[in-house]
Amino acid sequence: xxxxxxxxxxxxxxxxxxxxxxxxxxxxxxxxxxxxxxxxxxxxxxxxxxxxxxxxxxxxxxxxxxxxxxxxxxxxxxxxxxxxxxxxxxxxxxxxxxxxxxxxxxxxxxxxxxxxxxxxxxxxxxxxxxxxxxxxxxxxxxxxxxxxxxxxxxxxxxxxxxxxxxxxxxxxxxxxxxxxxxxxxxxxxxxxxxxxxxxxxxxxxxxxxxxxxxxxxxxxxxxxxxxxxxxxxxxxxxxxxxxxxxxxxxxxxxxxxxxxxxxxxxxxxxxxxxxxxxxxxxxx
Amino acid sequence: xxxxxxxxxxxxxxxxxxxxxxxxxxxxxxxxxxxxxxxxxxxxxxxxxxxxxxxxxxxxxxxxxxxxxxxxxxxxxxxxxxxxxxxxxxxxxxxxxxxxxxxxxxxxxxxxxxxxxxxxxxxxxxxxxxxxxxxxxxxxxxxxxxxxxxxxxxxxxxxxxxxxxxxxxxxxxxxxxxxxxxxxxxxxxxxxxxxxxxxxxxxxxxxxxxxxxxxxxxxxxxxxxxxxxxxxxxxxxxxxxxxxxxxxxxxxxxxxxxxxxxxxx
Numbered sequence: 001x002x003x004x005x006x007x008x009x010x011x012x013x014x015x016x017x018x019x020x021x022x023x024x025x026x027x028x029x030x031x032x033x034x035x036x037x038x039x040x041x042x043x044x045x046x047x048x049x050x051x052x053x054x055x056x057x058x059x060x061x062x063x064x065x066x067x068x069x070x071x072x073x074x075x076x077x078x079x080x081x082x083x084x085x086x087x088x089x090x091x092x093x094x095x096x097x098x099x100x101x102x103x104x105x106x107x108x109x110x111x112x113x114x115x116x117x118x119x120x121x122x123x124x125x126x127x128x129x130x131x132x133x134x135x136x137x138x139x140x141x142x143x144x145x146x147x148x149x150x151x152x153x154x155x156x157x158x159x160x161x162x163x164x165x166x167x168x169x170x171x172x173x174x175x176x177x178x179x180x181x182x183x184x185x186x187x188x189x190x191x192x193x194x195x196x197x198x199x200x201x202x203x204x205x206x207x208x209x210x211x212x213x214x215x216x217x218x219x220x221x222x223x224x225x226x227x228x229x230x231x232x233x234x235x236x237x238x239x240x241x242x243x244x245x246x247x248x249x250x251x252x253x254x255x256x257x258x259x260x261x262x263x264x265x266x267x268x269x270x271x272x273x274x275x276x277x278x279x280x281x282x283x284x
Numbered sequence: 285x286x287x288x289x290x291x292x293x294x295x296x297x298x299x300x301x302x303x304x305x306x307x308x309x310x311x312x313x314x315x316x317x318x319x320x321x322x323x324x325x326x327x328x329x330x331x332x333x334x335x336x337x338x339x340x341x342x343x344x345x346x347x348x349x350x351x352x353x354x355x356x357x358x359x360x361x362x363x364x365x366x367x368x369x370x371x372x373x374x375x376x377x378x379x380x381x382x383x384x385x386x387x388x389x390x391x392x393x394x395x396x397x398x399x400x401x402x403x404x405x406x407x408x409x410x411x412x413x414x415x416x417x418x419x420x421x422x423x424x425x426x427x428x429x430x431x432x433x434x435x436x437x438x439x440x441x442x443x444x445x446x447x448x449x450x451x452x453x454x455x456x457x458x459x460x461x462x463x464x465x466x467x468x469x470x471x472x473x474x475x476x477x478x479x480x481x482x483x484x485x486x487x488x489x490x491x492x493x494x495x496x497x498x499x500x501x502x503x504x505x506x507x508x509x510x511x512x513x514x515x516x517x518x519x520x521x522x523x524x525x526x527x528x529x530x531x532x533x534x535x536x537x538x539x540x541x542x543x544x545x546x547x548x549x
Contacts (some may be wrong), residue, residue: 003373014364015377021361022383025421026395029402033394036401089297092290102533105542110525111301113475115482115499118518121506122304125515131311131321133303139322162304165297174543223391225485230506240393244485247397248492253404260397267390 037257047254055258071222071238078160078221079214085161086168087210091202093169094176105170112166120230123159124150127231156232160224168217175209208277215274219267239263305522312515319510330516340513343501347481350412350497354419355427355476361420362427362472367457370435381428388425392485395422400489410494418490419480426479427472430541434468435461467536474532478525 006012040050058064093104125131127149137143149155183205187197203210225240237245239259247256307321315325334340365380387395399418403409438461446456484499492500498521502514532538 003371006372006374011372012368014368014371015380018361018365018368018384019380021417021421022380022424025399025402025417026383026387029398032401032405033398085297089293092293098539102538105538106526106529106533107298107301109529110522113478113482113525113529114522115484115502117484117499117503117506118482118521119304121502121514122308122518124506125311125319125321125510126304126307128319131307131319133307135321162300165301170542177539177543219389219391223393225391225393226503240391243393243397247400247489253401256397257401260394263391264394267394271389 033257034261036253037261039254039257041252041254055255056262058255058258059262066235067237067239067242070236071240074156074160074228074236074238075218075221077157078164079217081157081161082164082168082217083210083214086165086172086213087203087206088198090169090172090176091198094173094179095181105173108166108169111162112170114163116163116224116226119159119163120226123155123162123227124230127155150231151233151236153232153236156228156236159227159231160221163224163227164217164220167220168213171213171216172209175206179205212274212277215270215277219270222263222267305519308515308518312512312519314512317511319512330512331520333513334517334520337513339496340498340501340517343496343498344517346495347498350415350419350487351477351480353416354423354480355473357416357420358424358476359427359469359473361424362431363469366428366431366435367461369432370438371453381432384424384428387422392422392483396486396489399486403490410491412491412495415487415491415495415497418486419483422483422486423476423479426475427469430468430472430475431465433541434465438464468541471532471536471541474528478528481524482521 035049036047037055038051038053039047040052040054042048059068093101096104126133129146129148132146132149134143134146134149138146179202183201184197187201188194192200222238223240224238225244228236228238229241240263243256243259243263246252246259310321310323311319312330313326313328314320314323314330315327318324334344362384365384368374369377369381396418399414399421400409403411403414403418408414442460442464443456446460451459482499484497484503487497488500488503491497496504498517502517505511505514529538532541
């Protein structure tokens with residue numbers, strides 16, 4: 001069957017409902033949010049229509065600069081940790097038996113789909129004094145007394161790596177499965193050890209994939225809105241947490257919307273970079 | 285690669301991924317209302333609590349209803365769109381594919397806030413139906429991706445044969461296309477269902493002040509102190525997700541769905 005351009009009006013039939021839904025419930029809300037970001041805050045209600053840049057002007061404060069800096073730093077750390085852990089893992093997984101692969105994929109998907117609330121709760125339990133990991137260390141005689149490990153930066157980082165690791169593996173998986181196995185075989189035949197062939201053949205061949213994955217995990221980590229709140233101190237709050245806080249608890253919708261617009265711009269810039277990295281990868 | 289090193293590395297990653305769940309599973313079988321690990325005593329009472337306590341039961345019921353309905357709406361949006369994109373040559377229509385993928389690519393807070401301002405501006409804020417539509421839009425990416433994959437794997441000559449024999453579009457869709465993409469339809473629904481079940485921020489920003497889904501209930505409970513019911517609910521959710529993805533893997537081709545080349549190719 002050849003794909004023909006639609007000719008009659010009825011040919012467009014299947015498009016009406018999806019297009020309508022996406023425009024009304026995604027494009028319009030998005031536009032509403034952008035509009036609200038220029039509105040003035042109304043302490044008695046939500047906001048009053050206006051056209052001011054006050055909400056964006058607040059970005060110039062030191063406080064906002066710190067939050068933005070920390071959000072970016074945290075997301076970079078999460079992306080690096082995840083990619084370092086996931087590249088060798090996914091490589092080994094893609095070479096494993098099909099049954100092993102399917103089992104791991106089911107487990108990874110199950111953890112990936114877990115609510116941030118649940119991940120936050122699980123790690124806060126693991127880091128707690130009464131039910132935490134330190135109790136195990138006490139039982140083993142490594143530690144004298146159980147201690148609480150959160151709130152702290154490492155608690156936030158660990159939980160966010162936990163959340164993003166399955167995502168990282170699943171992003172890397174297609175590229176690694178399709179990697180030509182003869183590449184490493186050739187290296188092995190020429191006498192390279194498995195680890196050496198991994199670092200000298202697999203990693204360079206995947207350079208662009210790895211860069212694209214780093215950016216995607218970075219975006220994923222930027223979106224984390226609860227873990228810094230549950231496991232960290234207020235100085236560990238990220239842009240996403242701040243947006244939620246302003247929208248829900250401070251009822252400052254215009255400021256929340258302005259920050260969201262800013263976050264969209266950062267994200268879109270990064271997506272463009274990913275696409276660019278991908279294109280370069282195909283050309284290479 | 286060196287099998288011992290490989291097993292050790294798999295084991296370490298496995299331990300990292302399962303450790304929080306092991307601790308939570310331990311906490312969930314405490315006999316009394318303690319947050320203790322290793323658990324003191326053994327009781328499955330906290331699992332019964334999910335169904336006997338009216339608040340937890342309502343939250344579970346709300347979550348399952350929301351997930352079932354929103355995944356269905358997501359499918360209704362994704363199926364005609366994916367079909368149109370496959371059937372017709374219309375490059376400009378790819379913009380809708382992009383719109384379908386965008387909510388999932390952007391940080392979730394953005395979609396949530398957009399929908400919050402929209403529902404507040406239109407006066408529907410807080411009504412249960414808003415959460416269904418919001419989740420459907422938020423998760424439409426999943427059936428859209430699985431269905432696009434499904435359509436691309438259909439051999440076009442099959443459809444051509446049907447057309448030559450005089451079948452119209454509707455008949456072709458019903459008798460040839462639908463049976464072929466059914467596995468992708470089901471897995472798209474399954475992905476959207478499980479993620480909707482677990483979703484917090486969009487649900488919270490649309491109906492958070494009028495209703496409680498399970499993730500909202502867990503978060504609210506977290507702020508007022510711990511109860512082992514949170515642990516048992518967590519384990520229940522992991523079990524539901526693992527069962528559903530297990531079924532998808534059992535009856536479908538999970539590695540292919542996740543981007544690997546089909547083993548049959």
